[in-house]
Amino acid sequence: MAIKGAVHFDIETCKGCELCIEACPQDSLALSKEINKIGYHYAVQIEDNCTGCTNCALVCPDAVITVYRQSKKKGKDKREEVARISNVRSDVSISINDK
Numbered sequence: 001m002a003i004k005g006a007v008h009f010d011i012e013t014c015k016g017c018e019l020c021i022e023a024c025p026q027d028s029l030a031l032s033k034e035i036n037k038i039g040y041h042y043a044v045q046i047e048d049n050c051t052g053c054t055n056c057a058l059v060c061p062d063a064v065i066t067v068y069r070q071s072k073k074k075g076k077d078k079r080e081e082v083a084r085i086s087n088v089r090s091d092v093s094i095s096i097n098d099k
Ligand code: SF4
Pocket: 005, 006, 007, 023, 024, 025, 026, 027, 028, 029, 049, 050, 051, 052, 053, 054, 055, 056, 057, 067
C-alpha cells in the first residue's frame, strides 16, 4: 500500500517563520515569492514527495497547517485528514489521527 501525504496552509495567517521548512524531512516546503495580506512570504509545498509525517503541523506556532494522507488500496484512492491544528481566537486545538 503506497502512502502519500499532502499539506494545506492557511496562507493568509502564515508568518513565514520557516520552522515547518526546517522540520520537513522530505524538503517538501519553501517560502513563496509572493507575500500575504499581513506582509509575509508564506510557506508552500514545492515537492510532491510529502509522506504525511505531520512534523510541519506540529512545529507551526501559528497553527495554520493541515496534513492529509492518501492511501492507494486496490486502485482506490482514499484521502484522510491526519493532523489539523487549528487556532481560532487563540484557542488552539490539536487533532492527530495516526493509525
Ligand atoms: S507532513 Fe512531513 S513530509 Fe509532509 S510537508 Fe509536513 S513535514 Fe514534510
